[in-house]
Amino acid sequence: MKRTNLSFILKGSLKIENENENEILFSNLKLNINYNKWTSIIGQSGSGKSTLLKIIAGIEIPKVFENTITCHPKNYSFSWMAQNDLLLPWASVIENVTLGQRLRKEKLDINKAHNLLEKVGLNNAAKKLPSTLSGGMRQRVALARTIMEDKDIILMDEPFSALDSITRSAIQKLTWKLLKDKTVIMVTHDPLEALLLSNNLYYISREKLKPINLPISKPLREINDENLLYSHKHILNKLEKSYNS
Amino acid sequence: MKVFLNYIFSFIIFILLWWLVQYVTNSPSYILPSPYKVFFSIRDNYLLLLDHSLITFFEILLGFILGILFGMYTGILLIISKSMRKWMLPFIILTQAIPIFAIAPILTLWVGYGIWSKIIMTTLIIYFPITIAFYDGLKRIDPMIINLAKMMGASTYSMLIKIRIPFALPQLTSGLKLAAAFAPMGAVIGEWVGASKGLGYLMLYASGRVQIDLMFSSIIILAFFTILLYNLVSFISNYITSWDPKSHIK
Numbered sequence: 001m002k003r004t005n006l007s008f009i010l011k012g013s014l015k016i017e018n019e020n021e022n023e024i025l026f027s028n029l030k031l032n033i034n035y036n037k038w039t040s041i042i043g044q045s046g047s048g049k050s051t052l053l054k055i056i057a058g059i060e061i062p063k064v065f066e067n068t069i070t071c072h073p074k075n076y077s078f079s080w081m082a083q084n085d086l087l088l089p090w091a092s093v094i095e096n097v098t099l100g101q102r103l104r105k106e107k108l109d110i111n112k113a114h115n116l117l118e119k120v121g122l123n124n125a126a127k128k129l130p131s132t133l134s135g136g137m138r139q140r141v142a143l144a145r146t147i148m149e150d151k152d153i154i155l156m157d158e159p160f161s162a163l164d165s166i167t168r169s170a171i172q173k174l175t176w177k178l179l180k181d182k183t184v185i186m187v188t189h190d191p192l193e194a195l196l197l198s199n200n201l202y203y204i205s206r207e208k209l210k211p212i213n214l215p216i217s218k219p220l221r222e223i224n225d226e227n228l229l230y231s232h233k234h235i236l237n238k239l240e241k242s243y244n245s
Numbered sequence: 246m247k248v249f250l251n252y253i254f255s256f257i258i259f260i261l262l263w264w265l266v267q268y269v270t271n272s273p274s275y276i277l278p279s280p281y282k283v284f285f286s287i288r289d290n291y292l293l294l295l296d297h298s299l300i301t302f303f304e305i306l307l308g309f310i311l312g313i314l315f316g317m318y319t320g321i322l323l324i325i326s327k328s329m330r331k332w333m334l335p336f337i338i339l340t341q342a343i344p345i346f347a348i349a350p351i352l353t354l355w356v357g358y359g360i361w362s363k364i365i366m367t368t369l370i371i372y373f374p375i376t377i378a379f380y381d382g383l384k385r386i387d388p389m390i391i392n393l394a395k396m397m398g399a400s401t402y403s404m405l406i407k408i409r410i411p412f413a414l415p416q417l418t419s420g421l422k423l424a425a426a427f428a429p430m431g432a433v434i435g436e437w438v439g440a441s442k443g444l445g446y447l448m449l450y451a452s453g454r455v456q457i458d459l460m461f462s463s464i465i466i467l468a469f470f471t472i473l474l475y476n477l478v479s480f481i482s483n484y485i486t487s488w489d490p491k492s493h494i495k
Contacts, residue, residue, distance in 0.1 A: 059392040078396050086390050090411050090488040103399035103407060129488055149397065 006033050006076070025051065026207040031185075032200070033153070038176075038184045038219060040194035042212075043204035044239060049187035050157050052204070056185065057155055079151040083158040085142040087130040093117065094126040097144045109148075116144040119178060136167035143175055154179060156186040160193065172197060176220045191235040195228050196221050203235065205242040212238075252472065278458040283465065286458035294447070298466050301444040304360050304432040305470060308367020312424060315368065316375025317417070323376075324383040324409065325401065341373050345431070349438040363435030363443065370431035371424035378420025382413025415492035418482035425478040429471045 025048040033039050043049045057078045080086075087096045095102070097113040117123045120140040130138055139159065146154060159175070160168045176197050188194050194201050197219050201212040212235060215227035222228070260280045266272075267279050274282055287294060319337070322329045349366055356362040386409060394408050436445025444463045451459035486492045 054392075057392075057396065059395065080389075080393050080396055082389055082393075084387070084389065086387070086393050088390075088408070088411070090414075090486075099394075100397035103394055103397050103403045105403065131488065131490075151396075 006035075024207050026204060026209070029209050031056075031202065031209055033183060033185060034200060036181050036183055037199035038179075038186065038197055039200040039202070040198035041185070041187045041202045041204065041209065042189065042191050042194050042235070042239070043187075044242070045189060047204040049189070049204060053155050053157050053185065053187050076153050077151040078153050078155050079146045079149040081142055081146045081154065081156045081159045083162050085130070085138040087138055087141055087145075089130055092127050092129060093122060093133070093141050096130065096141055097148050099145060100149045113144070113148060116147055117141075120144045120174060134167075135163055136171060139163060139171055140174065143171070143178065147178055152183060154182055154184045156184060158188050159186070161188070161190070173220060180219075191239070192223075192232055195231055195235070196223065203238065203242075205238070248476065275455050275457050278461055282458045283461045286456075287462045287465070290459060290462065294444075294462060294466060297442060297444050297447045297463070298470075300360065300442040301363075301429070301432050301436065301467070302470055304363040304435070304443065305367055305428050305474065308364040308431060309371060309424065309428045309474070311364065312368040312371035312428070313375055313421065316372050316420070316424075317379050319372075319376045320379030320383055320413075320417075321405065323380045325405070337373065337376060345370055345434060349434050352435070353439040358439050358441065360442075362438075363432045363440065366435035367428050367431035370427050370434075374420045374423045374427065375417070378423070379413055379417045382416025383409050385416065386412045415486050415489045418478075418486055418492060421478050421482060422475060425475040426471060428474065429467055433467065
């Protein structure tokens with residue numbers, strides 16, 4: 001891992017084609033990513049959060065660009081954790097965790113995989129198929145698979161949004177505990193989730209990425225933290241204004 | 246065991262219906278022989294039927310295997326090559342517009358009266374369902390899984406073997422089951438057009454000599470082959486897609 005902070009800059013506009021006309025999704029973006037910190041991006045549905053994450057990863061290069069990305073973090077490797085666990089249904093839990101090594105035909109590090117499964121509390125489920133697991137367990141397998149890859153930057157696309165609130169809270173804490181020293185970029189539509197877990201926070205508004213001040217306390221913040229609740233209210237107001245405009 | 250009992254039950258119902266129709270219409274045996282007459286025909290001609298059945302069974306099996314291999318190969322070509330998709334897919338669909346009966350005499354002319362024209366007919370008749378089912382399966386994969394594999398550094402080959410093909414198996418097995426039902430038709434059509442062996446040939450032979458009971462015997466053996474092949478394919482399909490219970494026929 002290169003021990004430097006990095007900036008992702010998108011010069012020009014990214015347009016999406018909708019029924020009526022070309023709508024500008026965002027333009028002239030700059031996202032500062034701090035090394036070994038959690039950076040979150042919030043925004044309403046359809047604001048282009050996931051698209052931005054895919055562009056950062058280099059897996060989606062939109063066709064309708066006025067200009068091109070000028071500073072792409074090309075030298076960095078990424079791992080991906082999504083709302084959908086993306087587990088292979090025919091492969092056992094341990095096979096899913098070691099998927100990257102199997103795809104690259106590397107020697108399998110089964111001990112590391114078992115250690116990770118133990119950390120996420122699923123060592124007893126190593127030989128089970130994903131279909132036999134609950135949503136929360138499947139997401140924990142996805143988390144173990146993500147950590148197993150040990151990439152420079154972890155991209156998370158609403159990783160907890162498909163979970164019920166109790167499971168979500170437990171997995172948020174577990175994920176933060178296991179990834180607190182990693183460089184993480186997470187997009188979410190839940191401001192509270194972003195406030196609980198992030199070191200840096202941005203929101204997409206009117207085609208721009210705008211930074212949001214976070215409470216002084218460190219993540220993983222307490223849900224009853226007064227500053228956090230105040231920030232939450234403040235963000236909701238901002239989002240509401242942005243939505244109405 | 247349950248499946249076997251279901252087939253026995255269906256067979257008994259079929260025989261009873263057949264008997265009923267024959268009894269009610271009082272059809273002469275050269276129009277509709279009774280089940281017992283056909284049963285005796287199978288017993289009396291079992292060596293003849295066995296001789297012809299083995300040929301047809303071999304044609305069906307070899308044609309089926311070749312159809313699967315060619316169909317899967319084409320499905321893979323279609324998914325990995327954009328130009329193949331552009332040029333080959335319309336061509337494959339176009340070939341299905343030509344009636345298989347029209348191809349049979351041409352194949353006999355080109356390949357001869359031997360078993361190969363029948364094997365090719367069987368291959369041709371199942372090639373389309375296999376190709377389309379497999380291609381459809383390869384295509385339906387969640388693009389984020391492909392992206393995830395790319396981020397993990399998967400090569401095109403390992404992506405195909407370890408991600409795309411396993412994902413396409415439920416779709417492929419649907420095509421295989423369809424193909425198992427169609428394959429015997431290909432072999433028999435080939436034999437009708439020109440052959441000196443096989444159940445299709447025996448049907449024509451028996452029909453020409455008004456041995457309708459022998460013709461029915463051939464049909465029953467052919468139906469038995471179809472059921473056997475279908476169940477064999479279903480068994481293998483259920484095994485290789487055991488992780489996807491939705492694709493299993495209960």
